[in-house]
Amino acid sequence: MTPSRCGPLEAGRRSPVHPGAWWLWALSLGTAATRTTNPLLLALLISASAYVVATHRSPTPTARSYTAFVRLALAVLLVRLLFATALGSPIPGTHTLLTLPEVPLPHWAQGIRLGGEVTAEALLFAAYDGLKLAALLICVGAANALAAPSRLLKSLPGALYETGVAVVVALTFAPHLVADVQRLRAARRLRGRPDRGLRGLLQVGLPVLEGALERSVALAAAMEARGYGRTAEVPARVRRTTTALTLGGLLGVCAGTYGLLTAEGGTYGLPVLLAGVAAALAGLRLGGRRSLRTRYRPDPWDARAWLVTGSGAAVAALLTLASARDPEALHPGVVPLVAPTLPLWPAAAVLLALLPALAVPKAPTDPKEPS
Structure with a gap:
């Protein structure tokens, strides 16, 4: 039997999507989340990003950190509600849920209230505001799950290579730390040892710190062996x-x-902005001459990358336009207390975020690529 050969088109389809496209897609969704406080639109945006992550994320420690971002988003939402309950809210309301003991404050702290009446309007306003920030955090977690920050390092200009390495090392520290904690806790449970409480935390924390130190030393040795920092x-x-x-x-x-x-x-804002962007890009292009490095198996920017980036940019642009044309639909009021409605064409615009899950096939995992 003669081995089958795949053409360049099939090879391009099997290659992973450019990591910059996934990050631009996720950041565009985060931009769209900042343009609305409608909980229905935000929930739809979170659901769309979560579906794309579920269908296209790779089995890497960075991808497994998506759950941590979701938990962080829930914690931010709860903290926002707690602050609205304890510190009060400037939103007037008539539906009192409970009354807390109010702490008297001096005259120079006017405008700040500790305790007092907690109204449904104030809590609902805080929930809308906290959900917007939670959606933004989940979109950042989706970017980490779909494309590891280390893959972006290959696509950075040479002038930003050292800065990119520092950022990538900082971003990958937390996912590896979460993976180490989960692995050590599972090992302790298998051995019948406690993994909760102060004692369990101390006994898990020391091996985690030791592993982080060993990883740092190994990273430094690998960078030195590859000639990191050598310039032309x-x-x-x-x-x-x-x-x-x-x-x-x-x-x-x-x-x-x-x-x-x-x-x-x-009159002068747009021309000066375009000229500044062109000059900065030219400076980065010239600065790349000092970097002596090659790219092993660079990620191609193909039609799939344009599709992923375009879908996210379309969602951000359409929601920005909707917030300017119909601000009441994207920012529902809480006084009087009414249920929010789902605007049709902004909701249809959010559904464009699902286009990568439907039109971009998931590339198979490369067995040579470390997880």
Whole structure:
């Protein structure tokens, strides 16, 4: 039998989607979550991102950290409700749920209240606000689950390579720590030893810290063996040009953004912003000459990456447009106390986030890729 050969099109279909596309998709959904406080739209947004994560995440420690992000989002929501209960709310309400003992405060602390009446309107307003932040955290967790931050390191410009390594190491520390804690707790339960309480925490914490130290030493040895930090010699003229373009580009981005946000700078804001972005990109391009590195099996940016990025950007753009045209539907009021309604075409826009799960096939796990 002759071995079958797959063409370049089939090989491209079997390759994983570019990690930058998944991060842009998730950040776009997070941007869309900041444009509304409608709990129905936020729940639909969370459900869409969770479905894509369930169908396309890879079995890596970073992907398993999605549950931790969900728990963090629930904790943020509960803390927001607790603060609204204990510290009060400026939202007036007539439906009193309970009355707490009120602590008298001095005159210089006017506007702050400890205790007192807790109304349903205040709790509902706090729940809407906390759910928006929870949805944003879940979208960030979806980005971690769909594309490991370490994969983004291969796609960064050479000028940002050292910064990217530091960010990737910082982002991957927490998922590995969670995986180590789960593994050690499971091992202690199998041995019949307690894994809860202060004693169990101490006996689990020391091996976790020891494993983190060993991982740091191994990472440092691997970076040294691969020549990390080695730079190429470039002329002084190129270095000065790189510095001028990068700093000038960043200043242009700041000035252009300020012009877009103010009424007086509406004429010069967009041109200055575009010029600053172009100068900053040119500076990063020149700065990459100092980095001596090669890319092993780079992730291609193909039609699937454009589809994933475009679906997320469409959700963010449509919800931004809806918040400007129909703010009452995307920001339901709590006074009077009425149930929120689901606006139809913003809900249909959120459903575009499901497009990657339906149109992008999941790439098979590479046995050579470490999990």
